[in-house]
Each structure stands twice: as structure tokens, then as C-alpha cells.
Amino acid sequence: MSGLNEYLKTEREQSWRVELRKQIKSKDRTSLNRVHMNEVAASKRIQSYIEVNSGLTLTQAQEEAKRCLDCIDPTCISGCPVEINIPKFIKRIEQGNFLEAAKVLKQTSALPAVCGRVCPQEKQCEAKCFYQVKLNKESVAIGHLERFAADFEREAGVMSVPEVAASNGIKVAVIGSGPAGLTFSGDMAKLGYDVTVFEALHEIGGVLKYGIPEFRLPNAIVDVEIDILRKMGVSFETNFIVGRTASMEDLKAEGFKAFFTGSGAGLPRFMDIPGENYIGILSSNEYLTRVNLMDAANVNTDTPILKGQNVVVVGGGNTAMDSVRTAKRLGAKRAMIVYRRSMEEMPARLEEIKHAQEEGIEFLTLTNPIAYFADDKGRVNRMTVQKMELGEPDASGRRSPVPMEGSEYDLVVDSVVVSVGVSPNPLIPSSLPQLKTTRWGTIVVDEDSLQTSIPEMFAGGDIVRGGATVILAMGDGRRAAAAMHQYLTHEN
Amino acid sequence: MNKIVDKEFFSDKVVRIEVEAPRIAKARKAGHFVIVKLDEKGERIPLTIASADIVKGTITLVVQTVGVTSRRLAALNIGDSIRDLVGPLGEATHIEKVGTVLACGGGVGVAPLLPIVEALKKAGNRVITVLAARSKDLIILEDQMRAYSDELIIMTDDGSYGQKGLVTDGMSKIMERETVHLSVVIGPAVMMKFASLTTKKYNVPTYASLNTIMVDGTGMCGACRVTVGGKTKFVCIDGPEFDAHQVDFDEMLLRLNAYKEVELKSESDYLNAKI
Ligand SMILES: Cc1cc2nc3c(=O)[nH]c(=O)nc-3n(C[C@H](O)[C@H](O)[C@H](O)COP(=O)(O)OP(=O)(O)OC[C@H]3O[C@@H](n4cnc5c(N)ncnc54)[C@H](O)[C@@H]3O)c2cc1C
Ligand SMILES: Cc1cc2nc3c(=O)[nH]c(=O)nc-3n(C[C@H](O)[C@H](O)[C@H](O)COP(=O)(O)OP(=O)(O)OC[C@H]3O[C@@H](n4cnc5c(N)ncnc54)[C@H](O)[C@@H]3O)c2cc1C
Ligand code: SF4
Ligand code: SF4
Numbered sequence: 141m142s143g144l145n146e147y148l149k150t151e152r153e154q155s156w157r158v159e160l161r162k163q164i165k166s167k168d169r170t171s172l173n174r175v176h177m178n179e180v181a182a183s184k185r186i187q188s189y190i191e192v193n194s195g196l197t198l199t200q201a202q203e204e205a206k207r208c209l210d211c212i213d214p215t216c217i218s219g220c221p222v223e224i225n226i227p228k229f230i231k232r233i234e235q236g237n238f239l240e241a242a243k244v245l246k247q248t249s250a251l252p253a254v255c256g257r258v259c260p261q262e263k264q265c266e267a268k269c270f271y272q273v274k275l276n277k278e279s280v281a282i283g284h285l286e287r288f289a290a291d292f293e294r295e296a297g298v299m300s301v302p303e304v305a306a307s308n309g310i311k312v313a314v315i316g317s318g319p320a321g322l323t324f325s326g327d328m329a330k331l332g333y334d335v336t337v338f339e340a341l342h343e344i345g346g347v348l349k350y351g352i353p354e355f356r357l358p359n360a361i362v363d364v365e366i367d368i369l370r371k372m373g374v375s376f377e378t379n380f381i382v383g384r385t386a387s388m389e390d391l392k393a394e395g396f397k398a399f400f401t402g403s404g405a406g407l408p409r410f411m412d413i414p415g416e417n418y419i420g421i422l423s424s425n426e427y428l429t430r431v432n433l434m435d436a437a438n439v440n441t442d443t444p445i446l447k448g449q450n451v452v453v454v455g456g457g458n459t460a461m462d463s464v465r466t467a468k469r470l471g472a473k474r475a476m477i478v479y480r481r482s483m484e485e486m487p488a489r490l491e492e493i494k495h496a497q498e499e500g501i502e503f504l505t506l507t508n509p510i511a512y513f514a515d516d517k518g519r520v521n522r523m524t525v526q527k528m529e530l531g532e533p534d535a536s537g538r539r540s541p542v543p544m545e546g547s548e549y550d551l552v553v554d555s556v557v558v559s560v561g562v563s564p565n566p567l568i569p570s571s572l573p574q575l576k577t578t579r580w581g582t583i584v585v586d587e588d589s590l591q592t593s594i595p596e597m598f599a600g601g602d603i604v605r606g607g608a609t610v611i612l613a614m615g616d617g618r619r620a621a622a623a624m625h626q627y628l629t630h631e632n
Numbered sequence: 633m634n635k636i637v638d639k640e641f642f643s644d645k646v647v648r649i650e651v652e653a654p655r656i657a658k659a660r661k662a663g664h665f666v667i668v669k670l671d672e673k674g675e676r677i678p679l680t681i682a683s684a685d686i687v688k689g690t691i692t693l694v695v696q697t698v699g700v701t702s703r704r705l706a707a708l709n710i711g712d713s714i715r716d717l718v719g720p721l722g723e724a725t726h727i728e729k730v731g732t733v734l735a736c737g738g739g740v741g742v743a744p745l746l747p748i749v750e751a752l753k754k755a756g757n758r759v760i761t762v763l764a765a766r767s768k769d770l771i772i773l774e775d776q777m778r779a780y781s782d783e784l785i786i787m788t789d790d791g792s793y794g795q796k797g798l799v800t801d802g803m804s805k806i807m808e809r810e811t812v813h814l815s816v817v818i819g820p821a822v823m824m825k826f827a828s829l830t831t832k833k834y835n836v837p838t839y840a841s842l843n844t845i846m847v848d849g850t851g852m853c854g855a856c857r858v859t860v861g862g863k864t865k866f867v868c869i870d871g872p873e874f875d876a877h878q879v880d881f882d883e884m885l886l887r888l889n890a891y892k893e894v895e896l897k898s899e900s901d902y903l904n905a906k907i
């Protein structure tokens with residue numbers, strides 16, 4: 141850490157930054173108000189899958205960048221799981237050197253355009269910003285600025301393909317093409333490895349493609365990043381399930397020396413309550429996959445989707461918000477969240493909750509499903525819910541909900557999306573009995589090197605952490621690449 | 633991209649398609665299936681691997697045309713390609729020597745039954761096979777089945793071939809006649825329901841291979857869930873074969889109709905567009 145501090149200090153003393161700091165007094169900087177991201181109006185955006193946030197303008201970005209104080213002790217960095225040099229990229233924006241800003245981001249984050257859009261900033265970097273911690277003011281809009289710099293670079297059409305070391309001829313395999321796998325691939329390609337990514341689905345991107353909707357993260361943005369990886373020499377094999385289509389042993393025989401598993405937490409949980417298998421009740425994974433991956437809402441595609449009029453989504457995370465807002469866009473009259481805790485405990489990003497409220501989503505908090513009922517064709521038409529109250533804080537520090545006797549009532553529904561969490565994808569562990577897993581099914585890894593109990597296999601992202609975040613998955617991919625490089629260098 | 637190298641119609645509704653998939657051909661076992669997506673706009677549908685040729689690097693699918701995707705697949709020709717094909721999926725059939733096995737296939741369920749019958753026979757079992765269909769022209773793979781069966785019985789609803797009657801009539805006759813140690817039933821869900829009720833009467837352990845609606849086939853979506861022994865199971869990763877006596881077939885029958893109206897509409901759109 142002290143190494144990092146030294147580095148940050150030296151960087152901070154570079155003349156261009158000293159100059160910038162002098163130009164505006166800190167007092168004037170702190171008197172500026174936080175910028176507001178332009179958005180498509182709620183009434184309009186629910187008619188399509190258009191991206192809700194339209195990004196900052198050049199002027200907006202530079203105004204916001206001025207707010208950042210370029211602190212001596214930039215606490216914001218400690219809030220970022222991959223420790224992006226936040227003041228440095230922000231000061232590049234203030235300076236008007238947007239491409240340099242993007243470069244700073246790229247040094248630590250493989251997918252800044254993605255993180256700028258989907259990171260829970262208010263719990264990470266922005267929560268640690270001097271403004272929020274010490275001044276009790278709105279933090280610098282780090283996420284918005286990150287998105288701005290990455291978008292600027294892409295839209296300018298000058299996205300650089302990172303330099304790749306001369307090939308060392310060593311083949312490594314990546315299992316899963318989510319953010320963990322993609323980040324890992326980029327880093328290994330830079331080091332000169334011959335990287336092949338195997339993906340079970342027909343599309344590259346993992347949750348970024350099949351889960352997170354277009355209105356939050358357009359697929360085109362993810363595709364640009366994948367293109368760059370291709371240009372760096374990474375190969376992709378879709379429709380390939382490691383452990384099924386070929387085993388790890390087969391791949392070793394084909395010359396793969398090491399493996400990185402980023403197979404995600406793809407197994408949806410249900411609640412095991414009466415009637416949960418009626419028609420019209422589906423997991424958020426199924427619902428979002430149909431719409432995002434299979435484009436089911438498009439009349440020209442073959443995959444069907446049920447367009448409910450009264451849709452309940454059970455849960456309070458990002459997945460629940462994405463599902464309920466998708467339901468609205470599919471034409472639901474009533475799109476409702478049923479969540480067993482209160483608004484404060486909701487794990488979803490604040491921005492998504494706010495956007496959902498603007499779009500007319502109803503929030504039935506402190507409410508829990510008890511049972512479902514159906515018509516004679518087995519189609520769900522009603523559900524019983526129960527009111528909850530908050531009791532003592534549990535192990536996680538959150539106050540746990542307690543059912544209120546006699547508070548049950550019914551809701552009229554024709555679609556229910558169950559979004560109460562996911563378990564790790566069992567495909568890899570079940571094909572490798574010698575691989576150590578926890579009792580939750582996550583893969584056990586060494587904390588520093590992310591090496592699994594099989595020495596030539598490393599793992600990261602949701603398959604190790606359970607359902608986590610994009611940036612944590614990326615951070616894992618990066619650390620695993622460094623560790624695998626070490627491992628392969630020493631082994632040979 | 634997976635190229636179609638051979639194609640043959642068994643009847644006007646059932647087609648055999650041999651397609652290049654060298655890795656799957658090598659890895660597959662009896663009971664496995666694949667997911668197929670024909671083109672950019674296609675849906676993902678599950679199909680059983682009926683047989684495989686490791687040397688040629690191909691797998692064989694037998695497809696019954698019931699809706700848009702199966703029709704479009706049947707309309708492809710030798711030399712055409714399937715855009716996405718992934719597998720092998722599901723748990724392979726547990727094959728062991730148990731004694732006498734009663735294998736029952738209804739309709740297109742005969743195709744997935746073939747590799748199982750072959751494996752059971754090779755494991756040293758005495759295999760009695762019952763094939764059932766509405767009429768003679770819907771009976772498929774008769775010769776191939778006969779090659780691996782000690783006895784083959786054919787049942788048609790209208791009596792146009794073999795014996796007249798339902799699959800369950802044929803099954804009962806055998807179980808009356810001799811001791812059966814295991815039964816395997818594959819076919820339309822209704823047929824499996826009644827076949828299962830029949831073997832239950834004779835206390836014969838029975839496996840059914842379930843053909844639920846699927847999307848990914850990797851355990852990610854839960855579209856394929858069924859209730860088995862009171863517990864929710866995912867057919868694509870926990871199955872497709874289950875202890876038939878534990879399966880809630882009524883629930884499965886309802887769930888198969890989840891998208892019926894939408895599918896019927898797109899089917900008629902497809903057929904109208906073709907004319
Ligand atoms: C709807 C939704 C919204 C979310 N919103 C946010 C958000 O706003 N912000 C945020 O930070 N996080 C969010 N998350 C969480 C975040 O997306 C995940 O934490 C992250 O994607 C995990 O990345 P990963 O690389 O570990 O795995 P994944 O993205 O899950 O990718 C794993 C990939 O591996 C493939 N795979 C699995 N097994 C095999 C195999 N055997 N062979 C080949 N391929 C295999 C899978 O098909 C999949 O494509 C959201 C998640 C969901 C579902
Ligand atoms: C593990 C597994 C293995 C299978 N193996 C084969 C196989 O080897 N050969 C084969 O022909 N089919 C097989 N099926 C069934 C096949 O997947 C469906 O027939 C196919 O999805 C129909 O697609 P479609 O678009 O043509 O019809 P759709 O338009 O989707 O459906 C047309 C009609 O068929 C009904 N239907 C839809 N799906 C099914 C289903 N799974 N079972 C019964 N009825 C259904 C619908 O209710 C609708 O009325 C298998 C299914 C599973 C789960
Ligand atoms: S990656 Fe996420 S946490 Fe890190 S600086 Fe960017 S938005 Fe903040
Ligand atoms: S803590 Fe806030 S003000 Fe300070 S450097 Fe970080 S972003 Fe800028």
C-alpha cells in the first residue's frame with residue numbers, strides 16, 4: 141500500500157497537475173454543484189429499450205471534473221475494488237485531454253465504459269469521496285466521468301488496441317466470457333499468451349449480454365470491447381461447454397497449459413412456495429435471457445415471451461430492477477416489486493431504484509410472497525403476500541424481516557418473475573470431482589493468487605464470490621492473470 | 633456453424649438429420665441431448681442425439697415437426713448449416729445389467745430411445761422393445777430397433793401395423809407374461825404419464841426422459857423445471873431422465889403449454905408466409 145501511496149504522490153506532483161490545482165481555488169471548486177446526467181424522459185424511454193442515461197456533454201464533464209480537489213489523500217481510490225487512479229483521470233478530463241483520461245482508466249479497468257455504467261458507485265468510489273465523507277456534500281460523479289472518458293474514446297473512433305508482447309506460444313484456456321473471463325483474456329494476451337475463451341452460450345459477454353438490459357448497458361458497447369480483444373489475438377469459441385463438449389483433460393491434450401474459470405453464478409434460486417411452478421412464473425434469468433439474449437420482444441425472432449399486464453417481480457437487487465423495468469417496457473399496466481425488507485435495505489444501485497420509480501414501478505416493500513394460484517390451464521392469476529416488519533439486525537447487520545401474522549392479502553397477477561438470487565453454475569465443479577468447492581458450490585481459491593485446488597486452474601468472479609459485481613469479477617480476472625503468469629513462468 | 637451432411641425423411645413429419653459436430657460426437661453418451669439454434673433470429677430448442685459417428689465427426693438428430701423451429705430445421709438441405717449447436721447436455725443414461733428391460737418409445741420418442749436400447753443390449757440385458765404410434769407411417773427406426781432388441785412389438789392406434797392398441801396395452805401384456813426388472817419410456821408427455829402408471833401397477837422401476845421447454849440447457853434459466861418426488865428439478869442438468877413414478881406429469885403437461893398461443897400464432901404466420 142505504501143508503494144501505491146508513493147506512486148500516487150509522485151503522479152500528483154507532475155507539473156500539469158500542480159498547474160491545474162492552482163487554477164481554481166479549492167473553495168470555488170467545492171461551491172460547484174454536482175452535474176446531473178441527461179436522461180431520456182420516463183414516458184418516452186419505457187416505449188423502447190433506448191439507453192436511459194444519455195451521458196455527459198463535454199462541458200458538463202469538464203465542469204464536474206473541476207469539482208474534484210485532487211486530494212493529497214485520495215480516499216476515493218480505496219473505495220474502488222481495482223484502485224483506479226481516480227484523481228488522475230478526472231484531472232485529465234478537466235484539462236481537456238480526454239484520450240489520456242481514457243488511458244488512465246484502461247491501466248486498471250479493462251471495461252471502463254461498462255463500469256462507468258453499472259458499478260454501484262454510491263457504495264464504492266463515490267462513498268469514499270472527500271465531498272461525501274468530510275463535506276457532507278454530493279460526491280464527485282466519478283462513475284459519470286468514467287463513462288464519459290470511455291465513451292469519448294470510443295466515439296472518437298480512436299480506441300487503441302493495447303500492445304501485445306511477442307507470442308510466447310503458451311496456450312491458456314478461459315472458461316466463460318463474462319467480465320472476469322474477458323479481463324483475464326486481455327491481460328494474458330498482453331503478456332504474449334495464446335488465449336482461447338470458451339463460452340457455453342451462443343454470444344460472448346456473460347451477464348453483460350444475457351442479463352443486464354440494453355436500456356442500461358447497450359450490447360454494442362460490450363461488442364466493441366470484445367472486438368478489441370479479438371484484435372489482440374484472443375480467440376473465442378462459442379457453444380462450447382468445458383466439462384461437456386470437451387473435458388479439461390481433452391484440452392490439456394490439445395496443448396492448453398493452464399485454465400481460468402469465470403463461469404459465473406448462473407443457477408437461479410426459487411423460493412419453494414406452493415404454486416411456484418405454474419405457467420407465468422419464471423426466474424429473472426429466464427425472463428431477461430428471453431428478452432436480452434434471444435431478443436424475444438422483437439416480432440421477427442422465434443423465441444416467445446409472455447407479456448404480462450400485472451407483473452410482480454420478487455426481490456430487490458439489480459436483477460429485480462432490470463426485470464421489473466423490462467416488464468414495463470413489454471407493456472405491463474402494473475409492474476410491481478415485492479421485496480421483504482424496506483427501501484433502505486434494497487441492494488440494487490440507487491440510480492436504478494430512482495429510474496424505476498420514475499417509470500411508474502410500484503414498490504411493495506416489507507412484503508413477501510406466500511403462495512401462487514392459477515386458472516384451470518395452470519396459468520398464474522393470483523398470489524398471496526404477507527406483510528413483514530423489521531426485527532433485530534442479523535449477521536449481515538441488516539435488520540431481518542419478520543412476518544406479521546394475519547396480514548396476508550392477495551394480488552392479481554398474470555406474470556411473476558422470481559429474482560431472489562443465484563447459485564454458482566455447477567457445470568465446472570460437477571465435471572471436476574477433484575476441484576475443491578464450498579458447501580455453497582463456489583470454487584475455493586487461494587486469496588491472493590486465485591489458484592484453485594487444481595494447480596493449473598485459477599478462478600474468479602461470481603463462481604468464486606457468489607453473485608457479486610462486474611468490477612469485482614474484473615479485478616479477479618486481472619489478479620488471476622498476474623498470478624497465472626507467475627505460475628507459468630516459474631514452472632517452465 | 634455445423635454443416636448438414638445427410639438427411640432423410642422417415643415420414644412426412646419426421647426427419648433424420650446428420651450434422652457435423654466432431655467434438656460432440658466424441659463426447660456424447662446415450663441419453664445426452666444438444667441445443668440447436670438455426671440462425672440469428674432462431675430460438676434455442678433441445679434435441680436428443682440419436683446416434684453419433686466419431687470417425688465422420690457427425691451426430692444424428694431425429695426431428696418431428698411440431699412448430700416453427702422444427703419445421704425450419706426439417707426444411708434445411710444437405711450442405712446447409714446450423715448456426716449454433718451446443719452439447720452434449722444432460723446426464724447420460726445410467727446403463728447396467730439388470731436382467732430384462734422393457735423399452736417403450738412413442739412417436740418421435742423412438743429416436744432418443746434407440747441409443748439407450750443399444751447400450752442396454754450391449755450391457756448384456758434382455759431387451760424387449762415396444763414401439764407405438766398413431767398409424768403405420770409414423771413408425772420410425774423399426775429395423776435399427778430390431779437389431780438391438782430381443783423382441784420387438786409394434787402398436788398402432790388404428791391397427792394399420794403391428795397390433796392394434798395403445799403402448800400401455802403392449803406393455804401390460806409383457807409384464808403379465810414375465811418378470812421385467814426395468815422399464816424405460818420416452819415419448820409425448822401424456823404417453824409417459826400413462827406408461828408410468830402402468831409400470832407402477834407391476835412395481836417395475838421406470839425411467840422417463842422428459843421433454844420440457846428449455847432455453848439455455850445449462851441450468852441457467854429454470855424454464856425446464858419439473859417436480860420430481862415433491863422437489864423442483866431442472867431437466868437440463870438434473871435429467872432429462874428421472875424416476876417416472878416420482879414425476880408430476882400433470883404439472884409438466886400444463887407447463888408444456890406455457891407458450892402455446894404464441895407458438896400457434898407464429899406457426900400459422902410461418903405456414904402462411906410459405907404459401
Ligand atoms: C440482471 C443482472 C443485473 C446485474 N447488474 C449489475 C450491476 O448493475 N452492477 C454490477 O456491478 N453487477 C451487476 N450484476 C452482477 C454482475 O453481472 C456479475 O457479478 C458479473 O457478471 C460476474 O461476472 P463473471 O465473469 O464472474 O460471470 P458471468 O458474467 O456470469 O459470465 C459467466 C459466463 O460463463 C459461461 N459458462 C458457465 N459455465 C461454462 C462452461 N462450463 N463452459 C463455458 N462457458 C461457461 C456462462 O454461460 C456465462 O456466459 C448483475 C447481474 C445480473 C444477473
Ligand atoms: C431433452 C429433450 C430432448 C428432445 N429430443 C427431441 C428429439 O430428439 N426430437 C424431437 O423432435 N423433439 C425433441 N424434443 C422436443 C423438441 O425440443 C420440441 O419439439 C421443439 O422444441 C419444438 O420446437 P418448435 O419451435 O418446432 O415448436 P413450438 O412452436 O415451440 O411448439 C409447437 C407445439 O409443440 C408444443 N411443444 C413445445 N415444446 C414441446 C416439447 N418439448 N415437447 C412436446 N411438445 C412441445 C407446444 O406446446 C406447441 O403447441 C426434445 C425435448 C427435450 C427437452
Ligand atoms: S471502476 Fe467502479 S468503483 Fe472503480 S472508480 Fe470506476 S465506477 Fe468507481
Ligand atoms: S476523494 Fe473526491 S475530491 Fe478527492 S480526489 Fe477523490 S474524487 Fe477527487
Ligand code: FES
Pocket residue numbers: 845846847848849850851852853854855856857866867868869
Ligand atoms: S433450460 Fe434453462 S435451466 Fe434448464
